[in-house]
Amino acid sequence: MSAATLIVIYVAVLLGGLIGLWVYSEMRRHRFGPAHTEDRIFRCSKCGFVYTDDPDVDRSRCLHCGKLNDPIVF
Helix, strand or coil: CCHHHHHHHHHHHHHHHHHHHHHHHHHHHHHHCCCCCCCEEEECCCCCCEEEECCCCCCEECCCCCCEECECCC
16 A cells, blocks of 8 residues: 555545544434424514513514514514
């Protein structure tokens, strides 16, 4: 075996190991990470308070001042 072949094999094994670790960590992060919440986000137009409410609520009352607000659309 030539030196160039050994270097290519060494680099390929290293890259394969790094890609394997990356895939494993991504799978682990998705499995144990926080689940995406379906709650809607609201921002009060009177006092500026940001809060969440259930996904089936179209308008929500602010917890600080009591004003009805529409959800934030991203």
